[in-house]
Amino acid sequence: MFNRMTSKVTILNYTLALSSLFITTSALSEQLNYQDQEKLHRIADAVSAKRIENDIQSLVNFGTRHTLSDTRSSTRGIGAARRWIKAEFEKISKQCGGCLQVIEVKETISGEKRIPTPVEVVNIIAIQRGTSEPNRMVVMSGDIDSRVSDVMDFTSDSPGANDNASGVAGVLESARVLSQYKFNGSIVYATLSGEEQGLFGGKILAEYANKQRWQIHGVLNNDMIGNITGINGVTDNTTARIFSEGTRVIETKEQAHKRRFTGGEVDSASRNLARYIDTIADRYIPNLDTLLVYRLDRFGRGGHHRPFNDMGYAAVRVMETNENYNHQHQDLRTEEGVVYGDTIKGVDFDYTAKLTALNAVSLASMAWAPAPPKAVTISGAVQASTTLKWQKNQDKTTTGYRIYWRYTSEPQWQFSRYVGDVSEATLTNVVIDNYYFGVATVNKEGIESPVVFPGDVGAFEYVNN
Structure with a gap:
């Protein structure tokens, strides 16, 4: 029976063949099915390929x-x-009545291999503060700087149209679209410097966020979102990649030991952020399939999400699927009929707009949704049932919680159940050994947070013990 005093839900008679659960309480007999959000469709439709083209051209012109x-x-x-x-x-900001706080977050760097003498690395940041939870942040970033073949050549023309004027243009366009709305949480639009010289802009902003005690629940780093024809000969404007690391690099030995016996290698907060974006693509971005790549970044390479990962934040890289290495980090030239260099001719503006829309909708959904649940725990060893517990959010936007689970070999969440405004739920006859589990918060409109895997490995507000 349902006990309101203990805030516990008992879900009975799980039938694998039917993938169904029968709930004994009338309060939970009505499932909360996913609710399509018209306003998220409007955000996706508002992104302009023409404005993005103009922004990329302006950046190239420097x-x-x-x-x-x-x-x-x-x-x-x-x-x-x-x-x-x-x-x-x-x-x-002027067009939205001063809704953006525009700041410079900077630091002088010197004595580095790629910055041997003092150079001020300056990030240009715009913050759209949330109405009820202004310190809860989601971040979209793109890199300002460009380079040619010699990473120390700072005088030659280096258009950087795709790498990474496309990402900066996406950040600006997302700010134009989303600044027309109000959100519960805050959105940070970050254009970062020093990426090619050693990811310094990301390091500076991550350290600033930590000092400001920002509650960052997701960083979407956009690095090259404009090319559709790869050096592999494939032309494709229907896919994008989302790179996400597994276990946190700052995981302690004790946390790693526990994870060995409880799982979570593929369920870091970054991985579940990536799954969230993938779901957004399926629901709101026409003709776009995102590929979940279970790797920090491309093989042996790096991007500006990594400094945030290094500090324990959930952060991913969003980018094109098919790269053309002839157009990356190259002097402008033609050799044996092959054109080298990152010029605006290599950018597909409609594709950049599509990936920008993916970012904008993901940011909006997370900023409207309640914060991900905290202190999620799980129990059920040598039992027939699995119990999840969590700390209830104190904000006014959370109206309930949804439990998710999937087979351990599956990349995306398969099954779910809305359990109401409770802090504990038990899945009877769902054996803990056979699945991975998680919990998401839900608001009154049905907008959900990313799923949180139990324990330190999955926490979005990470504490290094």
């Missing part, structure tokens, strides 16, 4: 955006590019 390039010129170099980006954010 000639080079190398981290070590000119900072005083009004027309060339990273200084001019940064000032233009800041002016664009300020223009967007």
Whole structure:
């Protein structure tokens, strides 16, 4: 029976063949099925390929955006590019009545292999504060800087159209679209410098966020979201990749020991953030299939989500599926009929708009949804049933919780059950050994948070013990 005093739900008679559960309480007899969100469709439709094209062209026109390039010129170099980006954010903010806080987050770097002498690495950040939980953040990032074949060459033309004017344009366009709405949580639009010289912009912002005690529940790093024709000869504008790391790099020995016996190698907060974005693509972005890549980044390579991962935050990389290495980190030239260099001719603006829409809808959904549940635990060893417990959110937007589970070999969540505004639920005759489990928060509109896997491995607000 349902006991309201203990906030416990008993779900009986799980039948594998029918994938169904029978609930004994009338309060939970009515399932909360997924509710399509018209406003998320509107956000996806509002993204403009033409505005993105104009932004990419504006960034390309600065000639080079190398981290070590000119900072005083009004027309060339990273200084001019940064000032233009800041002016664009300020223009967007003016149109929404000052809804964006535009700031510079910067630090002087020196004595590094790729920054041997002092250079000010400046990130241009716009923050759209949430109405009820302003310190709960979701972040979209793109890299300002560009490079040619020699990573230390800061004078040659380096258009960086796809790598990574496309990502910066996506951030700006997402700010234009989402600034027309109000959200419970905050959205951070981050354009980062110093990526090619050692991921310094991401390190600076991650450290700033930690000092500010931002509750970051997701970082979507966009690095090359404009190319559809790969060096492999494949042209495809219908897929994108989401890279996510498994266990946290700062996991302790004790946490690793526990994980060995309870699982979670594929259920970090970053992995479940990636699954969340994948679900958004299926529901709201027409003709786009996202590939979940279970790796921190491309083989042996890196991006600006990594500094956030290094501090324990959930962070992923969103990017094109088919890369053209002739257009990455190359001097502008033609050799034996092969054109090298990252020019605007290599960018498909409709595709960039599609991936931008994926980001915008994902950010909006997470910012409208309640915060992911905290302190999720699980029990059920040598029992016929599985029990999950969690700490109930204290905010006014959470109206209930949904339990998810899947076979351990499956990449996406397969089964779910809405259990109401409780802090504990038991799945009777669902054996803990055979599945992975998680819990998501739900608001009154049916918008959900990412799923949280039990224990430290899956927590979105990570505590290094």
